[in-house]
Amino acid sequence: MKIHVKLYGEFLKYGPEESYKELPEGSTVNDLLKQLSIEERNYIIFLINLKRSWFEDKLSDGDTVSIFSPVGGG
Numbered sequence: 001m002k003i004h005v006k007l008y009g010e011f012l013k014y015g016p017e018e019s020y021k022e023l024p025e026g027s028t029v030n031d032l033l034k035q036l037s038i039e040e041r042n043y044i045i046f047l048i049n050l051k052r053s054w055f056e057d058k059l060s061d062g063d064t065v066s067i068f069s070p071v072g073g074g
Contacts, residue, residue: 001025001061003032008068014038023059030055032065043069 003021007014014036021035029046033055038044046053047066059065 001027001059003027003059004062004064005032005036006064006066008066010069011038011044011067025061027059028055029053029057029059029065032059033067036067038067045070 001023003023005015005019005021007017007019021032023031023035029048030040033040033044040055045068046055046057048057048059048063050064050066053065
């Protein structure tokens with residue numbers, strides 16, 4: 001299946017801002033992270049089609065996955 005990937009902030013070092021990745025049916029967000037060589041970290045925020053998601057959430061063909069870290073400051 002084909003997944004549209006959007007990387008932001010510190011995750012831009014793992015690839016271009018936007019790309020497409022091929023994954024087997026039944027793959028999860030964590031499988032996508034492994035393909036991108038991104039370590040699983042508690043502070044990563046994922047959106048699948050603009051909805052908050054988690055490491056174990058399954059992906060579907062045509063999904064858009066946005067990956068970024070929380071915004072902080074003060």
